[in-house]
Amino acid sequence: MSGIRVLVGTRKGAFLLTSDGKRKEWKVEGPHFGGLEIYHLKGSTVDPNRIYASQASDWFGQVVHRSDDGGKSWQTVGNEFKYDGEPGKHLWYDGTPHPWEFKRVWHFEPSLTDPDTVYAGVEDAALFRSADGGATWQELSGMRGHSSGAQWAPGAGGMCLHTILLDPNNNGRMFVAISAAGVFRTDDAGKSWRPNNRGLKSDFMPDPTAEVGHCVHHIAMHPSRPTTLFMQKHWDVMRSDDGGESWREVSGNLPSDFGFVIDVHAHEPETIYVVPIKSDSEHYPPEAKLRVYRSRSGGNEWEALTKGLPQGDCYVNVLRDAMSVDALDPCGVYFGTTGGQVYASADAGERWAPIVRDLPAVLSVEVQTLP
Amino acid sequence: MIRIILPYHLRNLAGVEKEVSLPIEGPVTQRSLLDALEARYPMLRGTIRDHTTQERRPLLRYFACGEDLSFEAADAPLPDEVASGREPFRIVGAVAGG
Secondary structure: OOEEEEEEEEOOEEEEEEEEOOOOOOEEEEEEOOOOEEEEEEEOOOOOOOEEEEEEEOOOEEEEEEEOOOOOOOEEEOOOOOOOOOOOEEEOOOOOEEEOOOOEEEEEEEOOOOOOOEEEEEEOOEEEEEOOOOOOOEEOHHHHOOOOHHHOOOEOOEOEEEEEEEOOOOOOOEEEEEEOOEEEEEOOOOOOOEEOOOOOOOOOOOOOOOOOOOOEEEEEEOOOOOOOEEEEEOEOEEEEOOOOOOOEEOOOOOOOOEEEEEEEOOOOOOOEEEEEEOOOOOOOOHHHOOOEEEEOOOOOOOEEEOOOOOOOOOOOOOOOEOEEEOOOOOOOEEEEOOOOOEEEEOOOOOOOEEEEOOOOOEEEEEEEEEO | OEEEEOOHHHHHHHOOOOEEEEOOOOOOEHHHHHHHHHHHOHHHOOOOEOOOOOOEOOOEEEEEOOEEOOOOOOOOEOOHHHHOOOOOEEEEEOOOOO
């Protein structure tokens, strides 16, 4: 029978939650790297025992851990993320030039074909690649070196490259998202990039429809339809059906179109999930009710999924990398909160139950469906 | 042998006890001591000094013999008590955060 492994990064360590294919009984292991911020963990789809973990700390900087046995043991691998050439400057919060400075890895994205190849999205925004299992890292500097780079500015969480999507049908194509610059796409494996933000509108910007500067919180793709993308922006839920060339709003009847996560059902490319958050000033659910919203039409028409979720006095947030789906049927959906709960639904969102309630604030949730 | 006391998380990362001892050839300075420490425990590279600048990370300080040596030159000789191993060189993390 298949198994599920949920990789949870938190403010105070990493946790591994495991279950069989029934997804009823869970084992909680951890903390790994106790007391330290684990921004993200992700496993290789080629070799599920290969997991990369990003540990970042104001005291000790960036550390990268790698497991080759499904998280039972870990080794430290390379942590030198050196910008290619002269780092240059971007805009600071006050609009003045500010030097590019490496701070942390926000997201690892293992290659779809090689367990030793992995991409890292970092703050200050840049994309790195390792082809030796994380021992060494090289910047794909065409990303940061885009002509608009000097105009990028940080969002409240820092100027982070937080999402990396690999096109399963096209080795050369990938998408990245940066707060607050927007979506960029390469069609030549990272050598050159161009903004993919047409149709986005951000009222906080001097030019609300500018080519760059949008605070994109997360983007998602179903592997069977890599030209269709879904986006949770700072405000607005968006979709693109032309590989990011243009976007249209699909917020529809959501109670708030502010939020961080967005994900796609494993078997239904038009079924998507978001967790609305009240506003950019109040990072908790509208009406203090924790509700996942599901659209089965790729947006615009949304239904609230509430069974098993707190429907009062709930003031947690769900951060941008803290939702994931498994590949079983029915599809399992998982998300973690800043209150330390990790919720799971084994029936595509109809009913929810906490796997664990009292972890440190959850930063990221990734799911592995094991053979 | 030079004695070095590491903060808790770096001890865990290196897989060592509170205090480590290392031989150092030549002058004993912050640079030679940290070079020897990182050579013996490569997982500590980048965690005490920035990879590129080799500057001390801002939330760490160096102490020995009751003195704050954080702002001493990297190539200045450390006190004889440290060089002889009578006193440890302490790498201390700021007491801060939640």
